[in-house]
Amino acid sequence: MKRNADKFECRLRMVRFAQQHGVKPAARAFDTTPKTVRKWLVRYQQERLAGLNELPRIPLSCPHKIPPTLEQKIVRLRKQYPFMGAKRLQREHHLPCSHHAVGRVLKAYGLVKKRRKKHKKKKDLSTLKQHWKLFGQLSVDTKDLKDIVHYWPQMKALKLPNVQFTAREINSGAMFLGYANQKTAYNACLFIQTVLNHLKACGVKTEAMRIQTDNGSEFIGCYRQDRSRDGFETIVESEAFKARHKRIPPRAWSYNSDVETVHRTIEEEFFDLETFASVKDFHQRVAAYQAYYNLVRTNMNKKYQSPWQIIKNQWPEMKIDLVKLPPLMIDWIGPDYITKEEYAIRGDDLPWLP
Template identity: 65%
Template sequence: MLSFPSAVKIYLCSEPADMRRSFDGLAMMVKNIIRQNPLSGHIFVFVNHKGDRLKLLYWDRDGLAIWYKRLEKGVFTLPQINENNYVIEHRQLAMILEGVDISSVIEKKVVQLRKQFPFKGAKRLKREHNLLCSHQAIGRILREHGLVRKIRKKHKRKKDLAAIKAKWPLFGQITTDTKDLKDIPHYWPQMKLRALPKYQFTAREVRSGLMFLGFANEKTAFNSCLFIRIICNHLRNCGVDMKKLKFQTDNGSEFIGCFRDDRSRDGFEKVVQGFGSTHKRIPPRAWSYNSDVETVHSTIELEFYDLENFEDVRDFHSRVASYQAWYNIVRENSHKGFKSPWRIIKEIRPDVDIELVRLPPIMLDWVGPDYITRDELDLRGYDVPCFPYKIFAIAKRNGQGIDGKGLETQFRIENLSKKQTFFASELWDMNKVQMEQLTASGLFWGRRQYIDRISNNRHPVLFQYHCL
């Protein structure tokens, strides 16, 4: 049995050779066909047209040598090679000289590996298991044995996933995310000219597709907490079992909060847990986990932002409120059996009141902080309501503030003059129409700088205001 150093390469000539050729004739084929130097020390393999005779040409220290073999029965089985690569491995040459059918051996090996690792493709099988054939040949073997995995088209996979989600319980999961509105060409000029919101907060119930929207000029942890707290309050007031509800978000800074000493998190997770629900964060760079809310972002952009023109913020709020109501009550979803979210909810829970889907979009800057400068703060103070309003306040430390440690104070503000039933505009820098929109439900949220009279420390506290 022939043995050669591993550094020696073996070249197989792709064209049949006349076995009457000797040293000079074979050396010429090496130069013209394989385009190598016959004196390089490598081995060159030649087979005749019938395939029953084989010659090896190689340089043996002080001259060329030929090794010749003739089969009395059968033919040599050669591996497939291309015109750009004539190199074969040492074990392939050994199998050729021993008369082993390389193709049948490789075929059995490919079939065995594919059944053992059905997730590996042709290129990966060749790369990881060092198979003695090209990935095209492996692909042909897989097709002949019916081992090619059929790739389902995206719309078919979405139908399968929709069928699975159709079996989920109602209000079992709400997916929450934010959308940067500054990258929408039709909306961006209006946003800059008319001071429209820059960010959208979206919460979507997976089973029915029910959608709640919020808008703000800053994508902050406070705004996300404010948004989800209003949503949780609304759902709880409408009879939703909050203990069975799970909120899913990505790993954005507005959602993940900060670790405490007990390894718990504050912020969004703290607010959700305060209602008895759970918070789940998707794995990093796994955006498809939030496909429900990402899909509705694309839908809103096509159906609303690319079509509407706005006069001011009030007009924006009116139009987006109309769109959200149409989406939740009227619009049919082709992926949910051509049913609207409200229709799906009524089919599952006929006792639910329509107020569940009528929560208007939340303008977080209207109910959130004023974002005033420090100089303005020194001049104006900490938003102390002025007469003719009478304030009834009860403050207690209960660990449910926005930071998990502040005070939660419930105010009841009564207009003593009986001339106006809403907050004074100088407190919120709003006009009366905006006030009416916010206070129509009788309940909204706002943050104010509050001086803790116990410790004389300033805390950003989440207040609950009831309008009479």
């Protein structure tokens, strides 16, 4: 009977045969058991033709199904933190169910974003990078903030920065941020000089450290008469730091994937969600996020450790001040966050930030 394509027609003929000749003859004629014939005969007598349809095979009850209150909590958390996936929601909010159950709820409510499929799968280098020397390389890049829909109106109204300078350490994933209104070589030099001075003051050896950038004009500078570069490369390779400036090949953006990943993360977790009241409020909020990223936020590709945990495991005597450098507001000075142009107009009687 299971091999019959038209099961409904087969059941109807079997039931009619049983009504005329009995249950056991029908079982022998249709190569099945009397119990099966009796089941379909009873259903036919109770519901007529509708009783010969297949009933759902799903169980009437599911003991391990999550309660509706937990289901609504998952939906609420996902809408509040749209950048968090099933695993991260379950881990960070201590949900009493597996991440597979969280994923099923998100899918049922249409809260799963479809990712664009790539033609070629990237190589997973996270395991390899775990063996790199700690603070052996900093990847530095810039991010334009003008194309973030939620941030752009606030940027225009409050005169917030439109360029982000990012430096990320490869092994631990620790990041250092800077903000300015222009993507200039001066701002890039000031940013990397401050970051390297901070690392050196915390006991990190900058000698032979690689500072990797792309070939943007803010990083490669201009040629001098002796064909040497000025600006960014000069500061990095100066006697004060003795680091090495490493440039990636043209159009090889995957070389800077570590810092590009941070740009996507901070856009989804910070700029797409936060609303600011002033430049000072922006600085306080982005400083809080950077502290959260370096001290608390765990990374799945780094065995669910935060950058500070990785640094502390490899350098037990290192002080936490290493990852507590606040974001640099390159174009703003003074306690009231005035710009350099406003400072020049108002004179020199303003106090400086310590």
